[in-house]
Amino acid sequence: MKKLFFLIAAALTFAIAPLTDRLGSVGGSLALVGLGVLLAWAASESVNAMAAGFGALGAFGGTVLATVSPALGAAVLVALAYVERTMRVRDPGARVIHVGGALLGGGLAGALSTAYAPAALSVRGVAIVVAAVLVLLPLLIEADDPTAHALDAASGELRGPSAEALRQGAELRRSVQDAPLDRDASRRVAQTWRSLLRLAEARTRLQRNARPIADSIPAATASTNAASADAASANSPSTTSGAASTSTTSGAASTKAAVVDMLDQRIVEHVAALTRAYTAVDTVHAATVGLDDAALRGVDTVGESLEEASQAMVEVRGAEAPVQRG
Structure with missing residues (x-):
């Protein structure tokens, strides 16, 4: 259920983020911060101040870097949204892979959602779903509750x-x-x-x-x-x-x-x-x-039925044998 919530949050982020420039500077900035915080809370699997802070920072950094490269901006946004979860990865090597997966998944998702932003609604919907799935890559690394x-x-x-x-x-x-x-x-x-x-x-x-x-x-x-x-x-x-x-x-x-x-x-x-x-x-x-021995009783019943059927067949065969010899 928590992974499904994160998938929905990621899909909303990459569906709405390319359209925030239509809301004006103030409205677009507030929308991006809200999306960053929502994504961070979903990645953290809890509502806490640390995740909210890094989510807002990721929204700011992603917006600034998106002017240079949409993929780079999305990579920074996703990586910072995952920071609280990254801190809960116990193995240092796995923590590095977790950060790398967040950067890679975010970069690919940002490039994909930006490339298909002008496409037809159905194509854009598929691109958003694929982008959201790519952002799930770090969840393959086990982290502490x-x-x-x-x-x-x-x-x-x-x-x-x-x-x-x-x-x-x-x-x-x-x-x-x-x-x-x-x-x-x-x-x-x-x-x-x-x-x-x-x-x-x-x-x-x-x-x-x-x-x-x-x-x-x-x-x-x-x-x-x-x-x-x-x-x-x-x-x-x-x-x-x-x-x-x-x-x-x-x-x-x-x-x-x-x-x-x-x-x-x-x-x-x-x-x-x-x-x-x-x-x-x-x-x-x-x-x-x-x-719960229902399955056991069922198998026993089937076994008994088959044994009775085979015994009946043997008895019938034995009764018919003398008649055939005569």
Whole structure:
């Protein structure tokens, strides 16, 4: 279904792009940006800001370069629309092939759609469909699911139980794309995946902020201790203020540690719940397949019928043999 949506988006792009000059400078530019963003979202298989940004950049670059060569402009448009997906290709060699396929497919599609733009409507329709199919070339390269890629990236930034749990979640996501879920189960599982992504984002934000805070605590503590010593020598009431500041810093650190532990626990629980859910689905599906013996019964019935027919033929043959000898 997602590939079909991308095919439709590519066909719309190469059908409308040659006609945008009729909309004026402003209308044509907005139409091209919209087509670029739509193509990027379809290639990314998700609606996200990164894909939208590269799609808009591809529309701009493609429009500028199309004045030099329509094929070059279309190649840049398609390559930039695929950038978010290219980043999710795990093998570096395959990533290079992915980029090359996007440039080649986009260039051929742009040349084809431009060459047949003045042709009859039926011929132009065929050219647009062929151009859209050519743009699908990079999809032959396997790329990570967006959710699996996000979980894997988050696990690389973290340490401790949450990092291992997120790695397991990414591997689980890669292996359950075709799980036979009904509508209600699919909705609940999708909600759990989204919740896991939010937890991973919150946990990585805390991890990124941990180093600056950790670096500032020793300096703040040393400054507070120095201020406390000077205040004590001068018999100043600042000693009480310094102690309160130290207590506040320690309280903030302990609160943050408690939140980190809570997030780690929730991440582990979410991955465990998803694993149990998919294991149960696979078990039920396997049991259903094992209990479905309709084909076996059908073959047994056919076998019994043939055996009975052959036995009847033997019996009839045996009964007719004495009569023929007489």
